[in-house]
Amino acid sequence: MYKTNINELALFGGKPIFNELLHVGRPNIGNREQLLARINNLLDRRWLSNNGPFVQELEQKLAGYLGVKHCIAMCNATVALEIAARALGLQGEVILPSFTFIASAHALQWLGITPVFCDVDPLTHNIDPIKVENVITQYTTGILGVHVWGRACNIDKLSSIAKKHGLRLMFDAAHAFGCTHQGKLIGGFGELEVFSFHATKFFNSFEGGAVTTTNDELAEKLRRMRNFGFAGLDNVIDIGTNGKMSEVSAAMGLTSFESMNEFIEANHNNYLVYSNGLDDISGVQLIKYSEKEKNNYQYIVIEIDEGSTGLSRDLLIKVLHAENVRARRYFYPGCHQMEPYRSNFPKAKLALPETEKLTSKVLQLPSGTAVGEEDISRICELIRFAVVNGAEISTLPESR
Numbered sequence: 001m002y003k004t005n006i007n008e009l010a011l012f013g014g015k016p017i018f019n020e021l022l023h024v025g026r027p028n029i030g031n032r033e034q035l036l037a038r039i040n041n042l043l044d045r046r047w048l049s050n051n052g053p054f055v056q057e058l059e060q061k062l063a064g065y066l067g068v069k070h071c072i073a074m075c076n077a078t079v080a081l082e083i084a085a086r087a088l089g090l091q092g093e094v095i096l097p098s099f100t101f102i103a104s105a106h107a108l109q110w111l112g113i114t115p116v117f118c119d120v121d122p123l124t125h126n127i128d129p130i131k132v133e134n135v136i137t138q139y140t141t142g143i144l145g146v147h148v149w150g151r152a153c154n155i156d157k158l159s160s161i162a163k164k165h166g167l168r169l170m171f172d173a174a175h176a177f178g179c180t181h182q183g184k185l186i187g188g189f190g191e192l193e194v195f196s197f198h199a200t201k202f203f204n205s206f207e208g209g210a211v212t213t214t215n216d217e218l219a220e221k222l223r224r225m226r227n228f229g230f231a232g233l234d235n236v237i238d239i240g241t242n243g244k245m246s247e248v249s250a251a252m253g254l255t256s257f258e259s260m261n262e263f264i265e266a267n268h269n270n271y272l273v274y275s276n277g278l279d280d281i282s283g284v285q286l287i288k289y290s291e292k293e294k295n296n297y298q299y300i301v302i303e304i305d306e307g308s309t310g311l312s313r314d315l316l317i318k319v320l321h322a323e324n325v326r327a328r329r330y331f332y333p334g335c336h337q338m339e340p341y342r343s344n345f346p347k348a349k350l351a352l353p354e355t356e357k358l359t360s361k362v363l364q365l366p367s368g369t370a371v372g373e374e375d376i377s378r379i380c381e382l383i384r385f386a387v388v389n390g391a392e393i394s395t396l397p398e399s400r
């Protein structure tokens with residue numbers, strides 16, 4: 001036990017447990033020498049962007065690993081989502097969860113498509129297919145599923161709903177690199193899937209992303225669209241944008257790829273230490289990953305049941321932050337509570353009761369290669385201490 005009395009909590013003036021900040025999503029860095037060698041290489045070549053050799057190598061390696069025909073590297077997942085939605089011809093309304101990062105909704109809105117928020121299944125945190133059917137209208141053109149925490153959506157049901165109603169189906173797989181659905185790596189489901197390789201993702205290319213698909217025609221279109229619509233030298237045949245991945249990002253992506261298994265192992269180990277440390281704390285529930293599937297274990301997500309803990313998720317975050325544990329509320333407050341959606345759909349929350357509940361009780365804890373077992377044990381003890389003393393902590397003025 002590191003604290004014996006609540007006055008020792010940093011929130012009430014005690015010394016923080018950690019001298020340095022512990023972050024969610026602190027980047028994993030692979031083999032530095034390999035990365036620097038690649039950077040020297042690309043500088044020597046003077047080929048810095050525009051479908052360079054490292055981008056091509058990364059695309060081939062990722063396609064091979066994921067078992068998909070096409071992998072189109074992009075500058076980030078947000079632009080990749082925009083390009084993907086446009087390539088699929090989405091317009092009117094597209095159904096997606098509100099319990100996702102705001103980029104999923106913004107990518108649609110940016111194209112003039114109305115995001116229609118659908119509630120989630122409280123057990124999986126993913127879009128609830130049963131509720132999808134309720135929000136289909138004559139304007140609906142597609143469904144954007146999000147594999148939240150790398151746990152696959154109910155792909156089978158979403159696929160049959162899409163088929164039944166003639167809708168296009170794509171997935172935001174930003175969390176799901178290295179994760180499986182029914183034993184098959186995510187990347188080949190729906191008409192296309194979009195990954196993020198942002199610095200905070202366990203597999204990063206500084207900034208970056210990719211679209212994967214098995215459809216040749218779609219792949220051609222995606223490649224063109226990411227490069228201003230060029231079909232050849234001086235020949236633009238369609239509207240496009242600049243979604244290209246740079247060579248330095250691809251160099252980092254290739255280097256991350258080489259260390260990917262180590263990153264997953266570190267994440268898995270961290271998950272097990274968290275699981276062990278939080279297991280018997282009443283009112284604190286660590287999300288589970290199926291033993292039958294692969295996951296990257298990047299996300300250490302807990303749900304706080306205030307009725308049992310005596311302190312709210314937000315107060316627990318305050319306690320943790322004061323101790324230099326930068327836990328994060330995810331995806332608080334939900335896309336439907338952010339602008340422009342909050343103003344555009346003021347009644348959305350009425351149809352999203354599970355999303356509303358989740359956004360008030362979910363928090364994410366630090367993990368990744370920058371966080372050690374000892375750190376995690378101390379975080380778990382701190383959470384235990386806060387919960388044991390939850391009722392008392394909640395009454396103090398500093399807690400408000």
Ligand SMILES: Cc1ncc(COP(=O)(O)O)c(C=O)c1O
Pocket residue numbers: 076077078079100101103104146172174175195196197198208209
């Ligand atoms: C679910 C989801 N979608 C999209 C994105 C956007 O990714 P990027 O930062 O690569 O644009 C993120 C990033 O965190 C995300 O979590």
